[in-house]
Amino acid sequence: MADPMAHNELPQKKKLYIETVGCQMNMLDSELVVAKLRNEGYELTLDIGQADTILYNTCSVRQHAEDKIYSALGRIKTIKQQKPEVSIGVLGCMAQKDQGQILKRAPHVDIVVGPGQLGRVSELLAKAKEDRAPQMAVSLARTGGSRDHVTESFAEYDPLREPAMRPTPHQAFVRIMMGCDKFCTYCIVPSVRGPEQSRPPDGIVEEARQLAEQGVKEITLLGQTVNSYKFKTPDGRTTRLSDLLERLHDIPGLVRIKFITSFPNDMTDDLLQAVRDLPKMSRYLHVPAQSGCDEILKRMKRLYTVALYDDMMARIHETIPGVAVSSDFIVGFCGETEKSFEKSIRLVERSRFKNSFIFKYSPRTGTKADDLYADDIPEGVKKRRNNDLLAVQNAICAEDNRPFVGRTVEILVEGPSKTAQRHASEGFGPIQMTGRTSCDRIVVYEGNARQAGELLPVTITEATPMTLFGEVMTTALVGIGA
Ligand code: SAH
Ligand code: SF4
Ligand code: F3S
Numbered sequence: 397m398a399d400p401m402a403h404n405e406l407p408q409k410k411k412l413y414i415e416t417v418g419c420q421m422n423m424l425d426s427e428l429v430v431a432k433l434r435n436e437g438y439e440l441t442l443d444i445g446q447a448d449t450i451l452y453n454t455c456s457v458r459q460h461a462e463d464k465i466y467s468a469l470g471r472i473k474t475i476k477q478q479k480p481e482v483s484i485g486v487l488g489c490m491a492q493k494d495q496g497q498i499l500k501r502a503p504h505v506d507i508v509v510g511p512g513q514l515g516r517v518s519e520l521l522a523k524a525k526e527d528r529a530p531q532m533a534v535s536l537a538r539t540g541g542s543r544d545h546v547t548e549s550f551a552e553y554d555p556l557r558e559p560a561m562r563p564t565p566h567q568a569f570v571r572i573m574m575g576c577d578k579f580c581t582y583c584i585v586p587s588v589r590g591p592e593q594s595r596p597p598d599g600i601v602e603e604a605r606q607l608a609e610q611g612v613k614e615i616t617l618l619g620q621t622v623n624s625y626k627f628k629t630p631d632g633r634t635t636r637l638s639d640l641l642e643r644l645h646d647i648p649g650l651v652r653i654k655f656i657t658s659f660p661n662d663m664t665d666d667l668l669q670a671v672r673d674l675p676k677m678s679r680y681l682h683v684p685a686q687s688g689c690d691e692i693l694k695r696m697k698r699l700y701t702v703a704l705y706d707d708m709m710a711r712i713h714e715t716i717p718g719v720a721v722s723s724d725f726i727v728g729f730c731g732e733t734e735k736s737f738e739k740s741i742r743l744v745e746r747s748r749f750k751n752s753f754i755f756k757y758s759p760r761t762g763t764k765a766d767d768l769y770a771d772d773i774p775e776g777v778k779k780r781r782n783n784d785l786l787a788v789q790n791a792i793c794a795e796d797n798r799p800f801v802g803r804t805v806e807i808l809v810e811g812p813s814k815t816a817q818r819h820a821s822e823g824f825g826p827i828q829m830t831g832r833t834s835c836d837r838i839v840v841y842e843g844n845a846r847q848a849g850e851l852l853p854v855t856i857t858e859a860t861p862m863t864l865f866g867e868v869m870t871t872a873l874v875g876i877g878a
Contacts, residue, residue, distance in 0.1 A: 413450045418488065420656065422489070425488065427561035432515070433449075452485070453487045454487065454488040456492075457758075469486070486498050486505055489585075489588040489589065491509050492588040495534050496508075564849075566611065570618065573592060581763060583763060592621070596627055601647070604644050617653070618656065621662065625637040625640065638666040641671075657684060660683055665715070671715075680719070682724075683708070686726050689732070689739040692729055692732055692736050695729065697764070709747050721749055724753045737781050744792070751793060797861060804854065805854055806852070806854075808831050809847045810830050826842045828842060840864070842867070
């Protein structure tokens with residue numbers, strides 16, 4: 397008898413390869429793009445050589461991020477020459493910023509899709525094939541804060557999402573705001589991501605609930621200035637971030653909630669009290685300072701002074717015991733003298749950040765700083781300042797991690813450490829696992845993969861500037877945390 401399955405074979409799935417650069421917003425966007433394409437018959441591959449569709453979700457924040465993508469596009473030119481049926485897409489912030497220039501520089505690209513149009517990726521891939529012509533979908537140009545920028549993409553969330561694209565199966569990002577209205581003079585983000593919009597709280601809570609039902613233990617709320625979150629309901633009531641946190645805190649299954657990135661001016665007391673009083677809140681805040689010098693902050697149009705930042709740090713530490721704060725700095729911004737740079741060093745010294753992300757100023761076409769000021773700090777000086785500030789920060793990391801030795805802390809286990817993943821095929825013995833404390837410190841310990849997603853007490857035995865090493869407590873001691 398003929399095999400009934402023989403005529404009933406499933407159509408071959410299209411293989412999708414995707415690379416993501418940039419911030420957590422982009423990681424979330426990639427998850428949503430992949431979720432949508434999966435529903436339309438694509439499957440993920442990690443092997444670019446096997447892919448039918450190659451997507452880059454891009455970042456414009458610094459020149460280096462763009463260079464990386466243009467060189468990747470250069471490398472895959474041969475793939476397109478050998479297999480013209482392969483589709484290539486440039487998505488995200490660089491697509492919005494460079495638009496048609498991408499097709500000029502890399503004519504083998506099939507689709508260019510800005511962050512506000514990502515819901516249309518599959519439609520555009522199909523149209524590019526059908527018309528045998530590249531397709532571009534970007535939002536309208538943004539003119540100094542007007543609301544004509546389309547940012548409708550993914551306003552409606554796909555509850556299925558895509559677990560394979562999450563940081564780990566137990567961690568997920570949830571966008572609570574889109575865009576940015578701050579227009580810091582150095583920054584391209586407002587012009588590629590559109591105006592600031594807060595998402596309705598009911599949708600956020602519903603999404604978080606669904607994620608928790610799928611086994612997610614930790615959500616990270618995302619926004620460029622996440623603590624500016626404000627949603628006005630038609631009855632005139634305003635939901636602040638602190639109100640939203642209270643609602644999210646009630647969701648069964650979630651054990652940890654974080655939010656990034658905060659803006660110093662909007663670090664209100666109600667928010668700090670919510671972080672203190674809600675036990676699921678991570679005692680961790682990311683509040684970029686950018687510079688420790690008032691004249692530079694003014695040129696950057698950061699809207700606060702160093703005194704305000706210092707006052708905010710004092711309020712944070714007074715309100716939330718055991719809190720950790722991290723920061724971002726730009727070194728070598730236009731007009732930054734040695735004196736102004738030293739003020740950034742002093743700010744790092746007195747703020748004792750858990751960590752700082754330090755960037756060399758990179759002029760961005762279309763920003764105010766690029767129009768108004770000369771990029772007058774030589775690359776070598778930027779590099780030295782970057783190293784110097786990093787050295788100060790690293791010394792603080794080492795000093796502040798050391799007292800953890802001997803203490804028992806509660807960690808949320810994320811999964812096997814990178815080295816353990818590499819050696820996973822070697823056997824079933826205990827492996828190196830990683831997790832984070834409530835104040836976002838990374839802890840590595842010997843355990844097993846089944847512990848992923850659990851809260852575990854770990855006694856710290858060793859500390860390096862970036863990592864704490866520990867041992868799991870016996871079950872008799874479960875429940876003791878720090
Ligand atoms: N919304 C966040 C940051 C978004 S961009 C905030 O306001 O804090 C992430 C970081 O990149 C910024 O904090 C800043 O330190 C850095 N950055 C942004 N534009 C830059 C530029 N043109 N050159 C160098 N670093 C930049
Ligand atoms: Fe950029 Fe400033 Fe907005 Fe942050 S707040 S995204 S640095 S413009
Ligand atoms: Fe980059 Fe866009 Fe994020 S420019 S930092 S990916 S919002």
